[in-house]
Amino acid sequence: MFCPSFLLALPMFYATHALAATVNANWDVTWVNAAPDGFDRPVIGINGAWPCPTLEATAGDTIVLTITNKLGNETTGLHFHGIDQVDAPGTYWYHSHNLGQYPDGLRGPLIVHDPNDPYAGKYDEEIILTVSDWYHDQSISLVQNMLEASNTQFLPPFPDSIIVNEGFGANITFTVGKTYRFRIISFAAFASTMLHFDSHTMQVIMTDASYVRQTQAYQLRVAPAQRYDVLITCIKRDNRNFPFLMSLDINRDFANDPVQSVVWPHNATGYLVMDPQGPYPQDVVALWQPANDIAMKPLDGAAAYGPVTQTITLNFDFCTDVNGIPRACFNGQPYIDQTVPTLYSAATTGNNNTNPIIYGNVNPFILATGSVVNVVVNNLDAAIHPFHLHGHQFQVLDRPGSNVGSWNGHNRTFPASPMRRDTVSINPNSYAVLRIQVNSPGVFLFHCHIEWHVEMGLTATFIQSPELLRNMSFPQDHIDNCIKQGIPYRGNAAGNTQNVLDTSDFNTVPPLTYTGSVELFLPFPASF
Numbered sequence: 418m419f420c421p422s423f424l425l426a427l428p429m430f431y432a433t434h435a436l437a438a439t440v441n442a443n444w445d446v447t448w449v450n451a452a453p454d455g456f457d458r459p460v461i462g463i464n465g466a467w468p469c470p471t472l473e474a475t476a477g478d479t480i481v482l483t484i485t486n487k488l489g490n491e492t493t494g495l496h497f498h499g500i501d502q503v504d505a506p507g508t509y510w511y512h513s514h515n516l517g518q519y520p521d522g523l524r525g526p527l528i529v530h531d532p533n534d535p536y537a538g539k540y541d542e543e544i545i546l547t548v549s550d551w552y553h554d555q556s557i558s559l560v561q562n563m564l565e566a567s568n569t570q571f572l573p574p575f576p577d578s579i580i581v582n583e584g585f586g587a588n589i590t591f592t593v594g595k596t597y598r599f600r601i602i603s604f605a606a607f608a609s610t611m612l613h614f615d616s617h618t619m620q621v622i623m624t625d626a627s628y629v630r631q632t633q634a635y636q637l638r639v640a641p642a643q644r645y646d647v648l649i650t651c652i653k654r655d656n657r658n659f660p661f662l663m664s665l666d667i668n669r670d671f672a673n674d675p676v677q678s679v680v681w682p683h684n685a686t687g688y689l690v691m692d693p694q695g696p697y698p699q700d701v702v703a704l705w706q707p708a709n710d711i712a713m714k715p716l717d718g719a720a721a722y723g724p725v726t727q728t729i730t731l732n733f734d735f736c737t738d739v740n741g742i743p744r745a746c747f748n749g750q751p752y753i754d755q756t757v758p759t760l761y762s763a764a765t766t767g768n769n770n771t772n773p774i775i776y777g778n779v780n781p782f783i784l785a786t787g788s789v790v791n792v793v794v795n796n797l798d799a800a801i802h803p804f805h806l807h808g809h810q811f812q813v814l815d816r817p818g819s820n821v822g823s824w825n826g827h828n829r830t831f832p833a834s835p836m837r838r839d840t841v842s843i844n845p846n847s848y849a850v851l852r853i854q855v856n857s858p859g860v861f862l863f864h865c866h867i868e869w870h871v872e873m874g875l876t877a878t879f880i881q882s883p884e885l886l887r888n889m890s891f892p893q894d895h896i897d898n899c900i901k902q903g904i905p906y907r908g909n910a911a912g913n914t915q916n917v918l919d920t921s922d923f924n925t926v927p928p929l930t931y932t933g934s935v936e937l938f939l940p941f942p943a944s945f
């Protein structure tokens with residue numbers, strides 16, 4: 418995760434894409450000033466510019482990024498959100514997964530086009546629409562203030578504004594007779610975005626990177642990190658400018674709560690522009706009733722995976738550590754960074770790598786090759802949280818309304834063919850039952866996508882097919898990164914290679930201070 422410089426190759430294999438290409442880019446991660454909402458502040462950009470570029474490729478291509486950290490005073494790292502290590506086209510995004518840096522600007526769209534797009538011919542043009550809450554202060558100071566013992570309400574920082582396409586709003590040229598495919602992406606750190614287009618109905622075709630049967634939606638609630646691909650046909654009724662409203666939402670239960678609870682002081686309006694000289698009216702939404710994503714149907718009609726061989730239960734609640742610092746916990750434990758990154762422990766501990774003990778307090782779960790896993794998340798908090806699993810489009814078997822309590826083991830309303838996505842909103846005092854197939858070896862994080870809750874520890878670690886990770890080799894530049902930072906890359910969580918069952922040096926208490934940076938470029942100990 419802490420990478421001064423690294424080369425990254427994302428293979429997007431796709432059998433039918435005959436002319437697979439390589440997309441190359443050299444990215445320097447740099448500080449730059451920007452004022453997307455009118456307030457000037459330092460943001461993290463790429464090659465001296467911000468917003469960060471859109472990455473585009475076709476399924477089957479390989480993207481080769483050479484990334485150099487030129488921040489000077491912070492480590493960095495990039496995550497490719499939703500990429501499943503297989504071959505799936507779709508709407509994705511990339512973002513830093515380090516030090517809360519994506520709210521500081523280090524994020525951008527990643528579009529993987531589909532040579533066999535089942536909706537090809539049904540739209541004429543593509544439009545990327547990103548929405549995000551936005552902060553005037555930098556993440557490190559926001560997190561430092563949040564992780565104070567005085568924050569007994571576990572409050573995250575509240576945003577200062579909403580931005581659209583990393584700026585004030587969006588004017589989208591619309592032409593009668595055309596249909597547009599919107600690729601909607603939330604870059605938000607905290608708030609969800611309510612979305613409504615005046616006089617134009619959305620036809621949802623993709624949730625995150627999973628095709629769904631075309632489903633009509635008048636409104637959507639886009640949680641942090643979620644994507645929706647929707648088709649919108651320009652209406653023939655009259656030639657004017659139609660507003661669309663994006664409203665930040667911390668609604669505690671959009672299914673049942675009264676409308677007032679949606680109130681949030683940050684709205685943005687964009688326009689479908691058919692008459693550039695004409696008026697630009699406001700969009701007024703009296704009642705928010707966003708479409709229920711879980712009711713959508715996967716286009717491929719895939720059945721629920723089964724039979725289930727393993728159930729992982731994650732009870733989420735806020736918690737307080739021994740120093741009185743507010744944390745967010747699964748099963749009473751926050752994620753605590755260890756000395757050795759989990760993947761390196763999995764690769765270097767032989768047959769012991771199937772023993773979760775060796776990974777330390779990263780909320781580790783071992784998932785055997787070929788297993789079918791129910792991931793049950795019980796949300797014991799009084800607010801909605803968007804949970805994300807790396808490397809999977811999980812099936813959502815159940816996601817009831819609020820205040821039903823924890824899952825009782827009954828397969829209440831499990832659909833035969835559940836919808837899939839990679840980030841799901843879970844209602845307050847309620848639960849979700851997610852299901853995955855374990856068919857790719859690796860280490861995958863499961864976490865709330867409210868970035869502030871990641872920093873509070875709301876992460877679990879899924880170690881998939883550990884037997885296939887034994888003695889795996891790492892690219893030399895990855896090892897070099899560890900060497901430069903003095904991070905041991907062998908042994909258990911504490912770097913013990915002699916007795917991997919010895920947990921005595923594990924990090925069991927989250928660090929008392931959030932310094933925002935590891936001590937860079939330590940002299941490398943000769944013993945590693």
Ligand SMILES: *[C@@H]1O[C@H](CO)[C@@H](O)[C@H](O)[C@H]1NC(C)=O
Binds near residue numbers: 448459490555933934
């Ligand atoms: C790093 O430098 C940038 C640009 O000067 C500054 O805005 C930011 O606060 C610094 N970060 C830290 C952790 O000091």
Ligand SMILES: *[C@@H]1O[C@H](CO)[C@@H](O)[C@H](O)[C@H]1NC(C)=O
Binds near residue numbers: 586588697
């Ligand atoms: C959209 O166009 C209107 C009219 O020209 C203008 O006032 C507004 O600033 C534009 N919005 C953006 C985001 O460019």
Ligand SMILES: *[C@@H]1O[C@H](CO)[C@@H](O)[C@H](O)[C@H]1NC(C)=O
Binds near residue numbers: 681700701702
């Ligand atoms: C934001 O939009 C909603 C829905 O139309 C409206 O109720 C609310 O008053 C707006 N807020 C502001 C600050 O304009």
Ligand SMILES: *[C@@H]1O[C@H](CO)[C@@H](O)[C@H](O)[C@H]1NC(C)=O
Binds near residue numbers: 765767888
């Ligand atoms: C595999 O790694 C283990 C330590 O994890 C080591 O003891 C063993 O020699 C390695 N085997 C091979 C074939 O490299």
Ligand SMILES: *[C@@H]1O[C@H](CO)[C@@H](O)[C@H](O)[C@H]1NC(C)=O
Binds near residue numbers: 723724826827
């Ligand atoms: C729920 O479904 C799983 C398989 O999907 C089955 O093993 C289990 O027995 C079912 N539980 C109940 C209570 O029906």
Ligand SMILES: *[C@@H]1O[C@H](CO)[C@@H](O)[C@H](O)[C@H]1NC(C)=O
Binds near residue numbers: 767
């Ligand atoms: C597991 O670790 C223990 C303690 O280090 C060691 O004695 C044992 O040989 C290891 N087992 C395997 C299968 O590597």
Ligand SMILES: [Cu+2]
Binds near residue numbers: 802866
């Ligand atoms: Cu959360």
